[in-house]
């Protein structure tokens with residue numbers, strides 16, 4: 038299997054694909070407009086971000102306690118909590134539940150954690166069909182693809198692409214409008230919701246003090262995945278916990294604003310266990326699987342642990358100049374963009390994914406936009422530092438970097454060397470800025486010398 042770094046370099050050639058650039062550029066520009074309008078609705082957005090960052094940091098400082106509180110409270114409401122150290126254990130829990138209940142059909146709302154463990158592929162091995170019910174996820178599933186973006190999975194597809202896909206897969210009219218295609222999916226999914234055995238969701242928030250699952254979405258598919266099937270499985274990363282129900286009025290709007298520019302998503306739910314005897318709606322059984330899968334590794338990593346505050350709003354991806362050029366699939370990881378580049382080396386093997394931290398211009402736009410003030414570009418630099426530490430570079434490279442450091446440390450040293458020598462040195466170093474960049478010849482004498490002569 039090709040190394041991840043080679044895959045990244047190969048896939049990054051998509052930056053030259055003009056159609057891809059146009060689609061991404063169009064979709065991100067729409068997001069930018071909505072975000073600008075959404076942010077203006079806050080009287081003091083910085084204060085909201087600071088509060089959210091403070092609460093999430095408080096959670097990280099007491100993670101074990103909040104998780105224990107969440108487990109105790111949701112168990113008291115009738116749910117079963119299972120812990121999974123890794124993807125294999127999580128899949129084991131899910132397969133056991135599915136086999137015991139003889140399930141055949143699963144409806145699933147959008148959840149990146151289910152992508153992380155390869156949920157759909159795994160349950161299909163049991164002969165169980167897992168249907169994505171979020172429109173974007175439904176589109177990429179029908180296209181046989183993975184989510185392109187952590188919040189907007191089909192961001193790389195234009196309306197025309199979707200219309201063509203649906204004509205091929207469902208024989209819908211070629212000239213169907215977006216509203217007609219959405220209506221078609223709604224009809225299709227309605228049948229699935231009412232006949233599914235299991236509903237699977239993630240959790241935007243695990244609310245510790247009440248023992249609840251906070252879900253925020255726009256299509257109502259999450260709510261229907263919870264309400265219709267007899268069993269509701271929740272799969273959530275252990276970092277999703279927040280202390281209190283009183284924090285939801287801060288987190289729900291912040292996530293919506295940074296995610297899509299909305300003041301609030303259309304559906305915001307708090308699921309407090311399976312349905313009670315006097316309730317008409319809801320699942321009869323609820324299982325909550327709390328997944329580690331490398332999060333403890335990230336937690337123990339030092340400064341990079343701040344990335345566990347992430348709300349998965351996707352704003353840093355939309356702000357990132359690298360993401361806007363190479364797109365989501367180039368990363369070849371579940372989580373892409375700046376946040377993906379920070380966390381993936383800890384969720385997987387550091388050596389396999391450390392190259393992602395170099396796919397960054399350190400412009401800081403990601404840090405600027407983040408609703409929980411994660412210093413993403415600084416954490417990427419930390420990853421780079423960690424990657425460089427203890428690494429044996431070839432002798433020539435090492436000496437070259439030492440000479441570079443010595444020369445650039447003092448202006449007078451650089452000026453002391455004539456233009457001819459500098460040009461010869463650049464020739465030896467061969468394409469220091471890549472093969473596509475020709476560096477124009479340097480002037481014969483330094484700028485300061487030319488300046489003084491002029492005077």
Ligand code: SF4
Pocket residue numbers: 295346347348349350351352353354376403406407408409410411413
């Ligand atoms: S790191 Fe911040 S901006 Fe990026 S997805 Fe997470 S919460 Fe959103």
